[in-house]
Amino acid sequence: MFVDVANLADSGDLNADVCIVGAGAAGLALALEYCGSNTSVIVLESGQFKLDKAAQSLYAGHVVDEALHSPTDRYRQRQFGGSTSTWGGRCVPFDPIDFEARDYIPHSGWPFGMEALSPHYARANRICEAGEYAYRAADCRDPFPEMIAGFDAADVITEWVERFSCPTDFGKRYARRLELADNITVVLGANVTGIMLRANGIATDALRVQTLEGAQFLVRASVFVLAAGGLENARIMLASNDVHEHGVGNANDSVGRYYMCHLAGTMGEVTIDSDRHVHHGYVITNEGIYCRRRFSLPADVQREHRVGNFVARLHHPRITDPAHRNSILSLLYFGRWFIPYEYARRLFDPAPLRLADLSRHLMNVLSDPFMAVRFSWHLARDRGLSERKFPSVVIPSKANRFSLDFHAEQVPNPDSRVTLSADKDRLGMRRLSVDWRYTDEDIATVARSFSLLAKNLSSVGSLSYDPEAVELEMTRYGAFGGHHIGTTRMGSDPKTSVVDSDCRVHGVQNLYVAGSSVFPTSSQANPTLTIVALALRLADHLKNRLALDPAS
Amino acid sequence: MSGQRILVLGSEGYVGSRLVRRLAALDDVSAVGSGRSAGGGGPGYDYVRCDAARLQAVEPLWREADAVVSCVRGSNGPNGSIVRNARVLAHCLGQWPKPLVYLSSMAAYGDVEGEIDEMSPLKGDLGGYSRAKAQADRLLEAEGAAVLRPGIIYGSDGWEWSGRFARLLVSHRLGDLGAAGDGFCNLIHVDDVVSAVVKLLLEAGHHAGPYNLASSGRMTWNEYFVAFAIALGAVPVRRFGSRRLALEFFAAYPLKVADALAGCFGVDKERRLNRLSPNLIRLFGQRLLLVSNRADGLGVAWTDVGDALAASAAALQSGR
Incomplete structure (x- = not known):
């Protein structure tokens, strides 16, 4: 059921078996696991069903280098459903190698392997509405068109696919299930401003909750789960310093460190032999799910070349550069003001706007208006009006000429971190300061992967790129927005991690963290599917814990 | 029980037709089908034309049978054939007690959500059909019938x-x-509904009361x-x-x-x-x-x- 925080504020403190902070991908996946059970659950959500500017403004913070990282109130939605209300829907599981401790990736290694998460991925796929759990092309559709006819390389494979959710807004999709569940109370407008530990510091007593109107109350539970997002989890823990001076779970100064996004960008020019058929677009499975092949590096190749995980897709040329002479891309360039910030970022070049470029874009549109109209119709029908949306812009190339859109693992780096700034929000909570950094290892991952791609694509065409420009292209639009990873990382050693393999905060008996903030490494994969899978795994753990020890 | 004569009211319907055929194939059962149309019979069983909402029509068939199954679909409303059929069956059951299996519907529960077992109240608030089924169920449960409430029969x-x-x-x-x-x-598969009725009549012994039926x-x-x-x-x-x-x-x-x-x-x-x-x-x-x-x-x-x-x-x- 849903309750209005305004009614709750006068009724005193709240009690439940489980208290979940945040109603995004992690929080809602966790809550759904309790629907209809005997466990009482409170979900505290700061926002409302629709985006509320006042609540969203609580996300505002400081970014050390604005060229490298988006503002802290972007790519995060403080509302019921969280950032699933704006996500792109790409679903990809982690690869087994992502869980391994690799000597060439500092601070790598999860406390468990892929096998511990595999059973939960299938359920996560269903919750994300991405169909069955199948990520090998041959398992998705038979036959699944080859990306490049006859491409069979030693170091680069195209057999793995990414699947797409609708994309599903968890808030809209699952609100009714929660509304019907008598044992679950979702409190909207409830801002958690502090974790109150018991005096001995080893257990959580309550959460301090405030409303935007200034009312305060406490929430007590047997178990607390922070699922407020990759950045906000760290913020809440750092800001809770009643008992521990440096914040909850932060005895070893790990909270907020190891902050990762993904390394992403568009680079190079791929030309495939004209006699080879290229299929770089989407395939629809029987269930109606969009899937797409991409280039990936097998685990042994990653180990041999000592690179992080990496994928790339055949892509259209950079939109902002009118030299592409493509009417669709220039149309998108003109339409960029109508595209949400999160998806229009690559349509705004840091370089100043030049009249000559505008004219060339206009000429591009006028050179093939029919193609532009056809594309507009496709966009309106298959994306605007469709419930399951066409995932992205795919531009055919008669000349078999493309760029490469890459998405790569960033190494965990303790100096890349989020901290609390001196500024406070309207609730008196210190705002975040983000200092995202990349390293030489990150540049090497992209550079070596491109080198491998160039070598392997030579059998079917060519890849040309400027090796000196890797760093520039990798950071052209800054850190990949929306993937906030590692700030409360998981590990066996409390000195270098924040939560244990069960996602429980080291040294605090009843405080757990859910979401991408616990990922020790970032993989090549977009995080949402793994966030949901980990939340489901946590749900199983908590069910067992509460069953074994109801008094806890 | 063996060698018994089982009357199937509504034997022309989706479930009834399958049930009467299954019963007819059993060695120790004499199956009798009945419905409103003429010539609705089939191989291995007798067929009697009968309006199951009329006591005069049902009573002689009831008295000759050892057990009765009602698969009558009927019309809605307080005096529709669903309720009238139930009244006829309740009367017969009171006068000449014998095993009765009544095929109802989950619609009898009405506009409810959550886990619904047989002890859940019958709200019957989803329109005429729902109301009629709830009314019929109450009537027949009180008289000791076995009432089946299947979900979606496919x-x-x-x-x-x-x-x-x-x-x-x-x-x-x-x-x-x-x-x-x-x-x-x-x-619930139609064959499973039929199997449940047969089990109730012939194998498990007749147990009165409600039975939900869903297998998905x-x-x-x-x-x-x-x-x-x-x-x-x-x-x-x-x-x-x-x-x-x-x-x-x-x-x-x-x-x-x-x-x-x-x-x-x-x-x-x-x-x-x-x-x-x-x-x-x-x-x-x-x-x-x-x-x-x-x-x-x-x-x-x-x-x-x-x-x-x-x-x-x-x-x-x-x-x-």
Whole structure:
């Protein structure tokens, strides 16, 4: 059921078996696991069903280098459903190698392997509405068109696919299930401003909750789960310093460190032999799910070349550069003001706007208006009006000429971190300061992967790129927005991690963290599917814990 | 029990016809079918024309039988044939007690959600059919009948919950409905309904009281539609949103009129334009989970939904 925080504020403190902070991908996946059970659950959500500017403004913070990282109130939605209300829907599981401790990736290694998460991925796929759990092309559709006819390389494979959710807004999709569940109370407008530990510091007593109107109350539970997002989890823990001076779970100064996004960008020019058929677009499975092949590096190749995980897709040329002479891309360039910030970022070049470029874009549109109209119709029908949306812009190339859109693992780096700034929000909570950094290892991952791609694509065409420009292209639009990873990382050693393999905060008996903030490494994969899978795994753990020890 | 004479009221219907054939195939049973039309019999069993809502018609058949099963569908309303049939059966049961299995519907529970077992109250607040079934159930439970409340009865030659959906899926007017299809579909295969009745009458001994019947667990309508569409080859399955369902909602009434007119002109229901009625759209979202604990105890090996959908699809395709 849903309750209005305004009614709750006068009724005193709240009690439940489980208290979940945040109603995004992690929080809602966790809550759904309790629907209809005997466990009482409170979900505290700061926002409302629709985006509320006042609540969203609580996300505002400081970014050390604005060229490298988006503002802290972007790519995060403080509302019921969280950032699933704006996500792109790409679903990809982690690869087994992502869980391994690799000597060439500092601070790598999860406390468990892929096998511990595999059973939960299938359920996560269903919750994300991405169909069955199948990520090998041959398992998705038979036959699944080859990306490049006859491409069979030693170091680069195209057999793995990414699947797409609708994309599903968890808030809209699952609100009714929660509304019907008598044992679950979702409190909207409830801002958690502090974790109150018991005096001995080893257990959580309550959460301090405030409303935007200034009312305060406490929430007590047997178990607390922070699922407020990759950045906000760290913020809440750092800001809770009643008992521990440096914040909850932060005895070893790990909270907020190891902050990762993904390394992403568009680079190079791929030309495939004209006699080879290229299929770089989407395939629809029987269930109606969009899937797409991409280039990936097998685990042994990653180990041999000592690179992080990496994928790339055949892509259209950079939109902002009118030299592409493509009417669709220039149309998108003109339409960029109508595209949400999160998806229009690559349509705004840091370089100043030049009249000559505008004219060339206009000429591009006028050179093939029919193609532009056809594309507009496709966009309106298959994306605007469709419930399951066409995932992205795919531009055919008669000349078999493309760029490469890459998405790569960033190494965990303790100096890349989020901290609390001196500024406070309207609730008196210190705002975040983000200092995202990349390293030489990150540049090497992209550079070596491109080198491998160039070598392997030579059998079917060519890849040309400027090796000196890797760093520039990798950071052209800054850190990949929306993937906030590692700030409360998981590990066996409390000195270098924040939560244990069960996602429980080291040294605090009843405080757990859910979401991408616990990922020790970032993989090549977009995080949402793994966030949901980990939340489901946590749900199983908590069910067992509460069953074994109801008094806890 | 052996060598018994079992009367099946409503033996021309989807469940009744299968039941009377199953009973007729048993060695120690003498099956008697009955219905409102003439010549509704089949091999191995007798058939008597009878209006099951009239005491004078039912009474002689009842008295000759050792056990009775009512699969009568009937009409709604406080004096519709559903309630009148129940009154007749209750009267007979009071006068000449014998095992009675009454086929009701989960609609008797009404507009409820959550896990619903046989102890749940009968709200009967989903229109005339729901009210009539709830009223009939109360009446017959009080007299000691075994009352079966199946969920959605599906099977190869069932039109309402299989053939009709197959047509809608093949024409891509139905598919994954998102939140609107999040209700539990509570499927029960028609053969399993028949098996449950036979078990109640012949093997488990007659146990009075209500029995929910559903074997698909927490399967949702979305999952049912996607699985059935794939079995039918109606792929890729389409996703429908609230706009499309709103269109179907508003189109339902004109289509109902068109359907009635087509019926007047003798067009087969299989050939008419199907509609998604508001009640159907509401049902797709109803999170009612029918708990069949008592029926599970009967020992029926429930039909696997995947196998059954494949068989239904094959049958429908071969008849297309």
